[in-house]
Amino acid sequence: MASCAVEGGCATDYLAIAISMLSMILLLSRFILPFVVHKVPRTKNSGFWIPVIQVFASFNLLLSIVMSVNFLKFKKRHWWQSCYVWAVWFEGPLGFGLLLSCRLTQAFQLYYIFVKRRLPPIRSYIILPLILLPWIAGAAFIHMKQPLNPRCHMGAHWIIPVISLHTSYVSALVGFTGAVRHIDFRFDELRDLWRGILVSASSIGLWVAAYVLNEIRDDISWLQVASRFLLLIMASILVLAFFSMSSSQPLLSQISLRKRESREFGSMGEALGIPDSGLLQQREPAQVIDPNEPLDKLLLDKRFRQSFTAFADSCLAGESVHFYDEVHELGKISLDDSVRRIYMARHIIDKYIVAGAAMEVNISHRSRQEILTTADLAHPTLFSNALNELMQLIKMNLAKDYWSSMYFMKFKEDASMRSNDREPEQMTGWNFSPRLSSVHGADDPFHQEHFCKSSGIDVHDSDIQLTRNGE
Numbered sequence: 001m002a003s004c005a006v007e008g009g010c011a012t013d014y015l016a017i018a019i020s021m022l023s024m025i026l027l028l029s030r031f032i033l034p035f036v037v038h039k040v041p042r043t044k045n046s047g048f049w050i051p052v053i054q055v056f057a058s059f060n061l062l063l064s065i066v067m068s069v070n071f072l073k074f075k076k077r078h079w080w081q082s083c084y085v086w087a088v089w090f091e092g093p094l095g096f097g098l099l100l101s102c103r104l105t106q107a108f109q110l111y112y113i114f115v116k117r118r119l120p121p122i123r124s125y126i127i128l129p130l131i132l133l134p135w136i137a138g139a140a141f142i143h144m145k146q147p148l149n150p151r152c153h154m155g156a157h158w159i160i161p162v163i164s165l166h167t168s169y170v171s172a173l174v175g176f177t178g179a180v181r182h183i184d185f186r187f188d189e190l191r192d193l194w195r196g197i198l199v200s201a202s203s204i205g206l207w208v209a210a211y212v213l214n215e216i217r218d219d220i221s222w223l224q225v226a227s228r229f230l231l232l233i234m235a236s237i238l239v240l241a242f243f244s245m246s247s248s249q250p251l252l253s254q255i256s257l258r259k260r261e262s263r264e265f266g267s268m269g270e271a272l273g274i275p276d277s278g279l280l281q282q283r284e285p286a287q288v289i290d291p292n293e294p295l296d297k298l299l300l301d302k303r304f305r306q307s308f309t310a311f312a313d314s315c316l317a318g319e320s321v322h323f324y325d326e327v328h329e330l331g332k333i334s335l336d337d338s339v340r341r342i343y344m345a346r347h348i349i350d351k352y353i354v355a356g357a358a359m360e361v362n363i364s365h366r367s368r369q370e371i372l373t374t375a376d377l378a379h380p381t382l383f384s385n386a387l388n389e390l391m392q393l394i395k396m397n398l399a400k401d402y403w404s405s406m407y408f409m410k411f412k413e414d415a416s417m418r419s420n421d422r423e424p425e426q427m428t429g430w431n432f433s434p435r436l437s438s439v440h441g442a443d444d445p446f447h448q449e450h451f452c453k454s455s456g457i458d459v460h461d462s463d464i465q466l467t468r469n470g471e
Contacts, residue, residue, distance in 0.1 A: 010225050013071040016232040020062045023236035027243055031055055046109075046124040047350075051243070053128075054102045058239035061095035065235055068152040069228045083152035088139045097135030100169040103242060104131050107176035107193065114183045114342060117376050138165055173197060184339050186272060199241035203234040210234065268347040269329040272340050295399050296391065299324065304411065311407035312398050319359040320390040321398070323352045327383050338378040345377045353386070363389050 004010035031051055066072065068087035079085070105128050112120040120127070138161075147154045154162075177193045185191075210230040213223055299305050305325060312318035330344045352361045353371050367386045374382055402408055 004225070009072065012225055012229045016229045017066060017071060020066070020232055020236045023240050024059060024062065027055060027058055027240055030243060046105075050102050050106060050124065050128075054099060054243055057095055057098035057102065058243070060090045061099060061235055061239060062232070064090035064095050065228075065232050069231060070151065071228065071232070083148045083150075084143050084146075087148060087152040088142050092139045093132060093135040096166065097132055097169070099239070099242060100173065101128055101131040101135075103196070104169065104173055104176065107173055107180070110180050110183075110189060110193075111176055113346065113377065114185075114339065115180060117338065117342065117378055118374065119372065119377070134165065138162075170197070170201060186340065186343060196241050199237065203238045203241065206230060206234050267326075267329075268344060269326065272333075272343055274329050274332050274340075274344075291403050295395055299328075303415070307407050307411040308398075308402060311402050311405050314407070315398065315401070317398060319352065319361050320394055322359060323348070323361050323390060324387065324394075326351075327387055330383070335378075335380055341378040345382055348383065361386070361390060362393065 004013070064086045067081070068083055068091065105124055108127065109120050109124065112118065122130075142148075142154075142158075147158050173193075174197055177190070177197060180193075181190060183190065210227040213227040299308065305321075305328075309318055309321045309325060312321040326344070326348050330341065330348065333341050333344060335341070349371060351357055352359050353363075353368060354360070363386045367389060370385060371382060376382075
């Protein structure tokens, strides 16, 4: 026992390493499998790379403990085996500090979007390094002072400031979570935050006890072996508890493998429970369509809108019509239901408005900036100017070609059959393009490629005007 306690390689050491490897496999599966199973395209925004950084930080944390606390029996002959590489940099700024900084960034974004009801003023790739700065400064200070002994242990007078830095970040996470606790989240963000805090706080309590015993009482062999075993096990529990899909990609979390329900949501409108959202029902009545009617009025008919969208997709120009459809869904949400309106607005912004979005629409720079710098994401006129611009483009281009297309012929045929009380052979939809119709994983409330100004515009007024025209 005394030999392996100093040099490493005890049976409990290998058991702890096996458990930590299992936890990493589970963590990777929770992150990768939803993308593989549901074929969700990989995005470039914070909804994808923040979870990636969390996985990276989790791996660094576990590996740093294995390398710095004598779990394995090996000689430290190279610079990269140094205590300051693993016990200071990988365990601190690149491990625990980076892990908590990611969750603090997510909590900060939740607070700004749902409490302040506007986009965060600082982009995630800027705020994350800022939150991480104290860890980098602390690691640099320890590296300069060189307080570690050959066994990577530091003196007792270093324990208090190191543990204080750890607990201060957990306290900050608790503070942000408490600030958003009154929000009625739709995708379990708050539950996951509290669950992560509860489990991780318990883990950190035991982890701190093991850490202190491992650092101070290095003369008791069995205590060294037991404390480092507990240290690695608690870290393995911590990384699993901190990872959450709902905080970064809420719609993907809703359809992920963790859900028991077999139903999958094809759109954010369906996931939010917007009335009459999603595909047409088999027995919905068909309306007589007059091509001489204004396009604004015709698009209010769901069957016509679906046919017109399919035609636009076939021309590889369906972004504008999809945008109209989702803004129309937003108009169905009550103005008093600000949380659902914010979810839907963020989904539309991520999917259609931000530069490089999967279905970026062709609108003026002024309209785009008015949306990205809005002071109220739930404002009833957030997308009005953008929609008016796109409707003009649709009328000048797609609408003229639609009337002579096979899509319109099929629409008239189906409408005629329904008006004669004869159902078509099957409702196959309108052959939507998978490229344009798939649910993207960028539906998180955190993406923030934008600047900070105050304004607000939307489509609710446009919906009112269209409804009046329909009357």
